Amino acid sequence: MTKSVDHLISERAKSRVSSHFTSAPSEAPPSGFKPHPKPLLLSYGTPNNGFFPIDSLDINLVHYPFEHQDKKEARGESLKRLAASSSNSASNGKNGKAESYDNSVEVVRHTQDPSIVDLSTGLQYANVEGHKPLLQFTKDFIKRTHNPAHDQWESILTTGASDGLNKACDAVLNPGDVVLIEEFTFLPFVRFSDHAQAIPVPVKIDFSNESNGIDLGYLRELLDNWHDLKPNLPKPKALYTIATGQNPTGYTQTVEFRKQVYELAEKHDFIIIEDDPYGYLTLPKYQHQRPTNDSVKSDVTIDDYIANHLTPSYLELDTTGRVIRVETFSKLFAPGLRLGFIIAHASIIKAIKNYGEVVNRGASGLSQLAVNNVVYGKLGGVDGWIGWILKMRQRYSLRKDLLLHTIYQSEAYKQGLVDVIDPKAGMFVTFKIKFLDARPENEIVAKMKQALWKVINFGVAVVPGSNMAVDSKFSAARSNFFRLCYAPANDDAEIVESGKRLTDAILDFYNNGEKF
């Protein structure tokens, strides 16, 4: 049993009510009234599905990430062989298409299967919360992976993590409220807290290699002495944290660490907004050798993955209902879906729903049916979906290790000029420039700019840490890093080449007296 969390909901959110002009009369019917057994509708402005131009959809899937590249290579090989033995190889396939798929999902206009969203439903107006089977999927998935410690939680779909974070801010932050944020973070969050007219306060990150991200000593000190340290600010209403594979640093908080943060949240009565866009991509530790596809091949079972690889969410510690977990399908399925979900206390979800009726009328039904019907129509539900995640995770592991291997082999690393943090999850690596002597903050910032130009000149795009600082002055002394992301590369060769260019650039930067 949780306490009420009403005092944690913003006044703005509390003031909204939900109603619709097509609702049935609210007063009691007159005597003698009985509902008609088969009422007809002249009420809703919903076009009948017969007006929809799409009659059915075939969604053709790959069995594993990058299968299409393997197929292309295989086709290329067989074409080459054909070309060697015959001159008539061009007729193979019309317009490069006409591929036959053994792994398709057909979406029809009407079906009675309750686990499927058909076109007559998916293309129609729908609840802001989301279509039933997909909403149920998000709950079943959370129960399987991060079962909440209280039982008053609910789920709602969003149009992605950004939408989820903006809605979380709206639900809990009053104008003038303070929100604590990891000092380097997914910076658009500040846009959302600004929109709620809240005040962002950065929390130091511990940059040691065995760090959990947040500098816990700093956070405790700050909270316990808030009125002395921040005399003009109210005590924090919320903490925003990317607790697994933090963006940009890649750090992951252990469960023991989370328990201590959660204790602080209880003691000081603040909300935890847990953003977890890629935490399911857990990554084994680098093995000190050049990785191959085989060396990171997953022999992890789903149960083993959940029990021993996945870091528990704050939800699993949350007895009060003060955790808002923001998820997205962007990294595990595709960003263009604009689809995600939020798990939180039912009162908070209700506030988010009422806001959703203002700022967007729910996620695309087409996106919803694509995910839902792939998951239920092909992968086989929650565990099938986790199976897909394990394949993603395997590929990301390989990429991470390839990038780390390239850096570890570099001259710059061997000379101790750079360091790198091996992430336990996600898609980001902190790449530190290890200035060999202490120096003033403003010099670090200036040198990092020179280093960035060098890196760009050598042909790699990276994100300087300072670009992601909530308060670049506050964080200047800890800005000596670039965020590296191994997600966008087209293939493994690009990752290796990127790592080489990057470390060559930094070596050149040092050889040139820490200048461009």
Add this chain to the structure above:
Amino acid sequence: MTKSVDHLISERAKSRVSSHFTSAPSEAPPSGFKPHPKPLLLSYGTPNNGFFPIDSLDINLVHYPFEHQDKKEARGESLKRLAASSSNSASNGKNGKAESYDNSVEVVRHTQDPSIVDLSTGLQYANVEGHKPLLQFTKDFIKRTHNPAHDQWESILTTGASDGLNKACDAVLNPGDVVLIEEFTFLPFVRFSDHAQAIPVPVKIDFSNESNGIDLGYLRELLDNWHDLKPNLPKPKALYTIATGQNPTGYTQTVEFRKQVYELAEKHDFIIIEDDPYGYLTLPKYQHQRPTNDSVKSDVTIDDYIANHLTPSYLELDTTGRVIRVETFSKLFAPGLRLGFIIAHASIIKAIKNYGEVVNRGASGLSQLAVNNVVYGKLGGVDGWIGWILKMRQRYSLRKDLLLHTIYQSEAYKQGLVDVIDPKAGMFVTFKIKFLDARPENEIVAKMKQALWKVINFGVAVVPGSNMAVDSKFSAARSNFFRLCYAPANDDAEIVESGKRLTDAILDFYNNGEKF
């Protein structure tokens, strides 16, 4: 040349800036810097499209609305014939699927065709504004149908009309600003103006049969004597109008009427927010006979449709850049796409874009690619899309006329107890209860509730006008109507049956002394 519209943009919108942490350095590069010819990306957190599980999509279309019903009937017939001549008819089609489509669009992972949104683009992160070809389509479509009178207009995609309206409110309404609204309206708009902390003021509707909707004399009087009539309110900042096939009344403003309203907007310096979700569904006048599929068959050419059937938008009169036109694909393609667009002055579109970066990160790419690739890959672009609209329009005309015919043939109509307004566009009909003598306002409201229960009891759902009143007290005297919508019915027979039940219910209501 338009004047600047900056004074019409809200302070809230002006205060927002757009920036992203992955942007390149803004300062000048150091001397000796040259951009790399083939830079690699370790920057963006965008998963490579090789991580997307969908490899291709087949979108199977109908040639005209409700074709699937005709096909089903035809299949039913041929199955019956088969059953009569043979006992082996069940093998015809496996699981009811395996239909062969001659009207499909294939969406592949990669294409070089600039008019197509492929999967590697459509499933990826994208600009808030929308994918290029679809954004270009919205502009070409507007140029063809409602060419704006000034040349500083732009387009931006939305997640549907509601999102568009909320964004329009955010862009122009400051807290305390007044927005004029047709007294009966799409009521969620008030939620959006509330969200902008604006003050809604209803404008009387003229309920005569040849009305243009808004009571122009009332509006002019109100504006010219604003400070006397509304001493505590600032002059209006905006007018919200559904000018074609108004919701709920069905009225359409003629172009001459719009010119007079636009003159008032110029004189009193307010914005016109033109909401037009179904105005393309222009409807011929009822022909005083039972309509058949043939009698409303469209022999209208696209040029004729645009020149003589489509009512000009306020955009076409707008020399100042004060018109915000909100469109949606919900009624013409499908609501579940959550896809629409806004046409307005470039400064207003920029404000809307900055807001879009807060409240949702653009429309679903899957929805965008579905519409774009159907339009460009199958229908043949703008005129092909208008061709589809003409087919929709033909079907809606038939439905409208069937409903009107049923009402005109009813005993209640013949006895002069009810009246109905023949709409020139859209999907709504005003169904008036003609109380035969004058009566106090509160009695009208009470009687309409009794009539509603009767209608529900007879098995039809309708929307009472009072449910859609901005201020139900202000509009009580004009609340003696139901909104009828012929869009949701499954077939023509349902429309006829609904009309019968409705008119029978009202006859019974009168026969029972205007009581349930």
